[in-house]
Amino acid sequence: MPNKIENNKKLFGTSGIRGEIKDEVTCDLALNVGKALATYLNGHGEVVVGYDPRTSNQMLENAITAGLLESGGNVLKIGMVPTPVVGYAVEKLNASAGIMITASHNPSQYNGIKIWNQNGMAYTSSQENEIENIYYSKKFIKSDWNDIGTIHYIDEIKKEYINDLLNTVEIKPGLKVVIDSASGAGSEISPLVFRMAGCEVITLNSQIDGFFPGRNPEPNEANLQDLMKIVKATNSDIGIAHDGDADRMMAIDENGRIGDFDKLLALLSQYMAEKSNKNNDIKVVTTVDAGLCMDEALTSVNGTIVRTKVGDVNVAESIIEEKAIFGGEPSGTWLHSDFCMCPDGILSGLRIAEIVSKKGPLSKLLDDIPKYPNIREKISCSKEEKITVMENMGNLLTSSFEDIVDINTIDGVRITWDDGSWVLVRPSGTEDYIRITLESKTIEKANFIRDRCVEIININLDK
Template structure:
């Protein structure tokens, strides 16, 4: 039987009821247990979504029925699940989250014992087990045990604070989107010596204050608040706090690529990023820039393979291998606060990073249509331009042109879009490339 595709770029994700159900969670739990040999221990956490309690019970039941012990750590940020899996010596971790997707979505993300997300090869094995229903139920006297661990949160908080040295009194506004970072993130910053003002930091799975995607449209209140109270820095998380985006002291949201380049400069050695990261990375960092397909697990794999010192995506998903192999938006925010407290205003620091016209466009496209659209995309794109210097097809199609402009066309792994990302030293040229790509995609739909 052909294995059904469950996993996207970042775990399993979909609409509750139609795509993500309790039955799916139960059977993913059984499949994971089978993959682990029907023994061992799994750490289980979830974000603030209204449907997480039911999925938590379902996946827990599947694991226990299959002989695996479960340690529940409750409503926590995704990075805490990765951290706890490693610190508690568990065999795997499960986080129930749909990250930045709206309330009606939910999902399942799996973590290795070294706190790294499951690779695409591991996910394919889970899909195979799930499709063939290879999972088994153990006898009544061999079912797994269930325990709760509250202490790991305190350990995580203390370890985070020990990673940075922030001058006392830095004024920070933190917007948690009512997501999984709502309780821990403000507390960590206060313990690190910051003067903290919070927005949307009451856990609420309806995300009443703003959509959990941390972008300019959703962060207007944060941008205004930073200016209104004279804060040094604004920090925004997504729904599960594995991402972080900053707002400078002038109330401007930081350009994603520039922010990534600014933090990457802090590390010696090779830096890992994705095919959608811009030119400023190559022009800013000390070591070599290694590019991977989009997705934090792809970045993590190359960090380990090349022993790189840091890795991240322009989306604000950053990995800190000196702490944990799980993306951590709270540590990312702490490190930005440390830089600002040491080196001065964020707007001045970002102004030192080369910036070029950058366009990110998305075209609505169903899951089925995405496959069709991308089938001959390389041929269509290469036929539309005559000054191509390089073609990279490790994830979608990325063209680099003779004038250093580049464009990436790739299907989203988490949403019903085809994404266009591009950059040029010239705004007119950027607009021209975008229009050509939009036309090609729309004609191909």
């Protein structure tokens, strides 16, 4: 969700800077972000800059470039590309940092800026705080006329990215795939890579258009109805959908059903563990809101799940810390540590296609993964109430239930029972809600957990 930059003096949200053009994201903002990043880099180094097809992107690219140049940074322009190409390019070109101009799955009137590290991983919250402090203090480095940065155009990086993708996967020839790129940044590269990998490709919403005329870029069931129908009508093996910048992926099975978020992540996690050359200590990272099927999928191949805070940068940090083979969020944002630490929806789609080409229909693969009753609830409250209620939530929950085997407080409070049931009570990072997410092997227990959690929260809100 967009963050109100001017009202609360908070520049970065949960996924970089994001807001509406003209009101929140402006050329002035982009110019000063460029200056702040170059200042953070001590007025030298090279910064990769890319953007998705939004109508405001070249405007913002010019402003960011001007800011970088004025403060001594050199700019490596790679043009209109998917977000994963920016992360890949920073690492491949040994650049100091990367900038992707995108609002990801938000509608056309939104835009944003996300910054990437040398290893292809997004900037951490501590790094963003440093950029933010420079931005608001306006203590920018200003270069003399003979030290202004330079611009270089890097045209070959997309070709290198494609070649490295093709060397990463092994898809048996003949798989029939429908690709829906939402008219976004993946519209050129994704269909091309699948064809080069030996697939028969049908494209949908793959004409580049920053107005996103075919569908909203969020790849959810409501927005993928056309893709679901076309996959079934054309007897295709699989459908692949991206968001506006192609860092996410959603898959449709051959019957036109959208894949369950948790099941898709569990399927690929298990496959990556099977492919791993590790005999032990196989780890996959996911977030605290991922389902029970993740644990079961990894247990079956002698692996373990490591849970972290919601957000792809948190997953990336944990992958590095735990030396994990793979990681991802149930939203379709997956990180392939054997390729790059940037979320990559194109590689995610290729790997799902690889599994289907080798193991059979996606519908059967997903149906073989257990699905348990899942409930999501949200309770309205003010920002102040969120803080007050969550302060003692761990104690409130543990004193209200029996047979608890694990308590995780890394992001909200998640408790797990001896039968695998779990509940996560977490304050929303973008809205005035406390969210309850839970899963149990019976609907009766799921309802009991939900009702008790709602009661606990409402009592402490004095409702």
